[in-house]
Amino acid sequence: MVKEIERAGIPVVHVCTVTPISMTVGANRIVPAIAIPHPLGNPALTMEEEKTIRRHILEKALNALETPVTEQTIFE
Amino acid sequence: MSKVKVVQYINQFFAQIGGEEMADYKPEMRDGVVGPGTAFAAAFGDEAEIVATIICGDSYFNENVEEAKKIVLDMVKSKAPDLFIAGPAFNAGRYGVACGTIAAAVQDELKIPVLTGMYKENPGADMFKTKVYVVETKNSAAGMRDAVKKMAPLALKLARGEKIGASCQEGYMPNGVRKNFFEEKRGSSRAIDMMLKKLAGKEFTTEFPMPDFDRVEPNAPVKDMSKATIALVTSGGIVPKGNPDHIESSSASKYGKYDIDGVMDLTEETYETAHGGYDPVYANQDADRVLPVDVLREFEKAGKIGKLHRYFYTTVGNGTAVKSAKAFAAEFSKELVSAGVDAVILTST
Amino acid sequence: MKLTLGYIDIRDIQLSNESKVENGTLYVSADAVKALVMEDENVASVAVDVARPGESVRITPVKDVIEPRVKVEGPGSVFPGMLGKVQTVGSGRTHVLRGCAVVTTGKIVGFQEGVIDMTGPGADYTLFSKLMNLVLVIEPKDGLKQHEHEHTIRMAGLKTAAYLGELARSLKADEEEVFESLSIKESAEKYPNLPRVGYLQMLQSQGLLHDTYVYGVDAKKSLSTIINPTEVMDGAILSGNCVSACDKNTTYHHLNNPVVYDLFRQHGKTLNFAAMMITNENVYLADKERSSDWSAKMAEFLGLDGVIISQEGFGNPDTDLIMNCRKIEEKGIKTVIITDEYAGRDGTSQSLADANPLADAVVTGGNANEVIILPKMDKVIGHLEAVETIAGGFAGNIRPDGSIEVELQVITGATNEVGFGTLSAR
Amino acid sequence: MGKIGWNRPLRFTGRTGKGIDMDRFVLTNNPLVREKLQGEETVEFVETGFMELLSHARDYIHGGHKLLTHPLSGSVKPMETPYKSLMLTKSKGPLDLSSLGLIENALDACRKFQFRYEKHPERVAADFQFIDWTLIESALR
Numbered sequence: 001m002v003k004e005i006e007r008a009g010i011p012v013v014h015v016c017t018v019t020p021i022s023m024t025v026g027a028n029r030i031v032p033a034i035a036i037p038h039p040l041g042n043p044a045l046t047m048e049e050e051k052t053i054r055r056h057i058l059e060k061a062l063n064a065l066e067t068p069v070t071e072q073t074i075f076e
Numbered sequence: 077m078s079k080v081k082v083v084q085y086i087n088q089f090f091a092q093i094g095g096e097e098m099a100d101y102k103p104e105m106r107d108g109v110v111g112p113g114t115a116f117a118a119a120f121g122d123e124a125e126i127v128a129t130i131i132c133g134d135s136y137f138n139e140n141v142e143e144a145k146k147i148v149l150d151m152v153k154s155k156a157p158d159l160f161i162a163g164p165a166f167n168a169g170r171y172g173v174a175c176g177t178i179a180a181a182v183q184d185e186l187k188i189p190v191l192t193g194m195y196k197e198n199p200g201a202d203m204f205k206t207k208v209y210v211v212e213t214k215n216s217a218a219g220m221r222d223a224v225k226k227m228a229p230l231a232l233k234l235a236r237g238e239k240i241g242a243s244c245q246e247g248y249m250p251n252g253v254r255k256n257f258f259e260e261k262r263g264s265s266r267a268i269d270m271m272l273k274k275l276a277g278k279e280f281t282t283e284f285p286m287p288d289f290d291r292v293e294p295n296a297p298v299k300d301m302s303k304a305t306i307a308l309v310t311s312g313g314i315v316p317k318g319n320p321d322h323i324e325s326s327s328a329s330k331y332g333k334y335d336i337d338g339v340m341d342l343t344e345e346t347y348e349t350a351h352g353g354y355d356p357v358y359a360n361q362d363a364d365r366v367l368p369v370d371v372l373r374e375f376e377k378a379g380k381i382g383k384l385h386r387y388f389y390t391t392v393g394n395g396t397a398v399k400s401a402k403a404f405a406a407e408f409s410k411e412l413v414s415a416g417v418d419a420v421i422l423t424s425t
Numbered sequence: 426m427k428l429t430l431g432y433i434d435i436r437d438i439q440l441s442n443e444s445k446v447e448n449g450t451l452y453v454s455a456d457a458v459k460a461l462v463m464e465d466e467n468v469a470s471v472a473v474d475v476a477r478p479g480e481s482v483r484i485t486p487v488k489d490v491i492e493p494r495v496k497v498e499g500p501g502s503v504f505p506g507m508l509g510k511v512q513t514v515g516s517g518r519t520h521v522l523r524g525c526a527v528v529t530t531g532k533i534v535g536f537q538e539g540v541i542d543m544t545g546p547g548a549d550y551t552l553f554s555k556l557m558n559l560v561l562v563i564e565p566k567d568g569l570k571q572h573e574h575e576h577t578i579r580m581a582g583l584k585t586a587a588y589l590g591e592l593a594r595s596l597k598a599d600e601e602e603v604f605e606s607l608s609i610k611e612s613a614e615k616y617p618n619l620p621r622v623g624y625l626q627m628l629q630s631q632g633l634l635h636d637t638y639v640y641g642v643d644a645k646k647s648l649s650t651i652i653n654p655t656e657v658m659d660g661a662i663l664s665g666n667c668v669s670a671c672d673k674n675t676t677y678h679h680l681n682n683p684v685v686y687d688l689f690r691q692h693g694k695t696l697n698f699a700a701m702m703i704t705n706e707n708v709y710l711a712d713k714e715r716s717s718d719w720s721a722k723m724a725e726f727l728g729l730d731g732v733i734i735s736q737e738g739f740g741n742p743d744t745d746l747i748m749n750c751r752k753i754e755e756k757g758i759k760t761v762i763i764t765d766e767y768a769g770r771d772g773t774s775q776s777l778a779d780a781n782p783l784a785d786a787v788v789t790g791g792n793a794n795e796v797i798i799l800p801k802m803d804k805v806i807g808h809l810e811a812v813e814t815i816a817g818g819f820a821g822n823i824r825p826d827g828s829i830e831v832e833l834q835v836i837t838g839a840t841n842e843v844g845f846g847t848l849s850a851r
Numbered sequence: 852m853g854k855i856g857w858n859r860p861l862r863f864t865g866r867t868g869k870g871i872d873m874d875r876f877v878l879t880n881n882p883l884v885r886e887k888l889q890g891e892e893t894v895e896f897v898e899t900g901f902m903e904l905l906s907h908a909r910d911y912i913h914g915g916h917k918l919l920t921h922p923l924s925g926s927v928k929p930m931e932t933p934y935k936s937l938m939l940t941k942s943k944g945p946l947d948l949s950s951l952g953l954i955e956n957a958l959d960a961c962r963k964f965q966f967r968y969e970k971h972p973e974r975v976a977a978d979f980q981f982i983d984w985t986l987i988e989s990a991l992r
Contacts, residue, residue: 003292004405011295016424028294036425036913038358041365054371065419069294242851254772254850256791263844264683267788271731271761275620284787286780355910535975632985708924709990740923778960
């Protein structure tokens with residue numbers, strides 16, 4: 001899916017837990033997420049703490065979208 | 077057995093009307109054989125007859141797809157043929173795409189068997205080889221004789237509803253449907269032949285290609301994020317509560333597109349996941365954990381991003397099963413482009 | 426190690442009061458065979474029957490197919506460690522009753538498959554339909570446990586095959602073939618310019634009806650190892666499995682392993698058949714890692730340029746197959762893998778349960794999910810209710826005219842992964 | 852060297868050397884497996900279907916548990932037998948990618964088979980249970 005979006009000419013960042021799968025499916029900008037059932041959250045935390053994590057991940061995602069890349073890159 | 081009735085579709089060039097300068101030529105139907113039809117007619121002998129030939133300019137077709145499709149479909153319908161042949165298009169790109177498009181339309185809408193042919197690198201080949209039978213031809217019209225030799229027998233089989241063999245036997249491009257057949261040599265000796273070629277650095281053909289691992293070049297980054305429209309796409313199956321479009325939990329046959337105009341936060345009461353590929357408890361409690369609308373609204377308000385796109389797209393494809401997701405994505409990516417979306421955040425579980 | 430195979434061609438089997446081979450006919454004393462099989466106190470009864478190519482006969486559920494052979498010269502005897510003593514076989518001279526087989530049937534579990542049709546469309550999918558088959562229908566004593574039942578039928582087949590093989594001991598061979606494998610050093614010196622090709626055979630080893638034996642040892646209990654390819658011709662590897670019959674190796678497949686024979690036939694001409702390795706397909710994931718590590722290590726140690734890998738079974742062995750392939754390729758050694766496919770009835774599903782781009786050279790035995798209609802046969806040898814189970818079970822349907830619609834997977838050897846047949850798919 | 856059990860097989864890391872104390876548990880929907888392993892192994896028995904059991908295992912893997920046996924063990928087709936037993940670690944760690952790949956591929960593989968086992972008679976169910984037992988037993992012993 002990520003490849004098709006990229007192919008259409010839109011830069012795309014893939015936020016996902018299993019980064020090696022993201023590499024295999026051909027994502028170019030990758031941001032690691034928390035866990036499969038809750039990639040952008042963590043039910044063990046309070047809602048506010050969760051939101052902080054989510055902000056953090058999305059800031060990385062925006063940063064990835066603003067960064068030129070020439071090959072598959074994971075933004076840790 | 078009665079004679080098979082065939083309608084053939086060709087472009088302005090093969091109808092000897094003209095080259096690029098005549099590419100705007102509008103669809104026209106002539107009775108009987110035109111151009112390459114002669115060679116097909118010879119190959120068919122008494123088995124089949126080309127009752128009509130439809131001619132259409134490549135530019136006309138590609139620039140007026142819907143209109144051209146409708147006119148050609150009506151023409152084909154009026155002749156009620158047993159089979160529709162488009163091309164062969166060889167390496168002509170726009171002709172190949174036209175052949176694939178119209179063949180797929182005839183097959184789907186008129187339920188008439190279809191066949192086309194083109195060179196393997198013709199863009200029409202990749203686009204249509206899994207939808208209609210596409211015979212692999214040489215890269216120029218000099219390969220007409222060879223193309224007819226492969227296409228004519230397959231055409232007859234298709235028209236008569238006979239069993240179609242494996243791609244390598246019948247000459248069509250592999251279409252993702254695995255078909256059994258008997259080889260001449262047993263498996264062990266085929267393996268040794270393949271090994272010897274591989275060791276010698278010669279070309280060999282695997283009998284089962286591994287799933288695609290191709291790559292797409294990264295696009296240029298977003299220049300000014302504060303003015304950019306960001307769209308959210310997820311393979312995590314987030315849908316409005318109640319799953320109004322009945323998106324299936326696995327092997328999704330469709331994707332969802334939902335309006336989030338004015339939605340600031342996804343709550344337990346309003347959104348849920350339709351995904352069957354993971355424990356849904358956490359996403360159902362708070363769908364922002366998968367589709368982070370809440371934080372992106374914050375960013376929008378703070379001017380970090382220009383705006384969040386009005387619609388989000390959702391599928392249930394999991395990380396490893398990419399088969400059907402690909403087709404959906406190609407479709408909605410077009411919408412994203414025309415809606416002026418600058419970048420996409422795709423979240424996966 | 427050098428082994429001469431003397432082939433005695435069998436063109437017919439007749440039940441008779443004396444067992445002998447005469448003018449290409451194998452005469453079998455059913456009484457003698459029965460007595461032999463009944464030596465096992467777990468057997469309640471045994472019926473002996475003959476199925477010939479072209480006859481309207483269906484054999485089911487097939488447990489094993491075994492070619493009668495006898496060791497004429499050289500150490501050991503056939504099926505070492507199982508019938509004979511544990512002694513290295515594979516040298517000297519062995520006689521083969523070519524063109525015939527012992528087929529055992531026995532209903533060990535309620536969902537067994539394994540069909541051999543001697544005529545009709547199903548016959549095209551199993552090369553055993555081309556053989557003269559002596560079929561043993563074995564009934565166990567009441568209450569016999571599945572493990573012992575399997576063992577009883579396995580041994581009955583081997584003993585009968587060895588008994589028939591014995592008839593060939595002093596016969597003159599119709600044809601002879603010599604197979605010689607050299608030591609690593611000798612072959613390297615003799616064929617310095619030929620590519621060194623090895624064969625890695627994967628053996629099913631997961632549990633009851635999923636086992637393979639090497640010199641009598643359950644393959645799951647062994648690490649990957651080296652075997653001399655002529656050893657398999659004397660029955661060093663034999664089958665204890667039959668579930669999902671299309672891609673399981675019977676003992677006949679092991680004795681006639683086509684990768685071994687075809688590599689030998691190219692040996693010294695286009696390649697140097699440098700070594701044969703065997704490995705297992707265990708359930709425990711750590712075992713899979715260990716066994717495939719070992720295969721790759723051996724391939725490197727033996728200085729191979731290429732390895733042909735054959736799989737046995739589907740699903741979980743796909744993981745072993747891809748591990749073996751990937752780890753060997755990562756050593757810079759080229760691989761070709763032989764597998765089969767489960768692409769769904771319509772052929773559109775993903776064929777293997779695992780994949781890797783390094784597996785770029787694949788030979789396939791075809792799609793085992795493809796549906797075939799098997800017409801009603803005049804006679805069924807074996808267990809009628811097995812046909813009903815197959816037909817009514819997961820893989821098939823009974824049609825009004827008595828024919829059954831089944832997937833190829835029920836046919837013994839249909840999509841064999843040592844490359845025994847010509848079936849393929851694209 | 853010598854006294855700390857350095858030569859003990861790696862699998863036996865439990866306090867007592869008994870399966871029940873080791874870092875493993877059996878997830879099964881097979882009553883025979885529950886019965887056979889009672890008191891010997893940690894068993895989670897779930898009364899559910901084949902696919903559901905795999906999904907259950909998948910959730911464990913998503914939570915950081917590792918698979919110890921192959922989810923497609925056995926050649927009895929996934930949709931033929933209703934029974935499945937597999938082994939996972941009790942401990943949790945970072946997401947184990949090979950476990951994840953295995954379980955996802957297994958679920959994919961299952962979807963292409965048709966469920967037919969409801970047609971089998973009672974006795975066959977016992978056979979299926981037994982075969983499933985021998986498969987998991989081969990990994991435990």
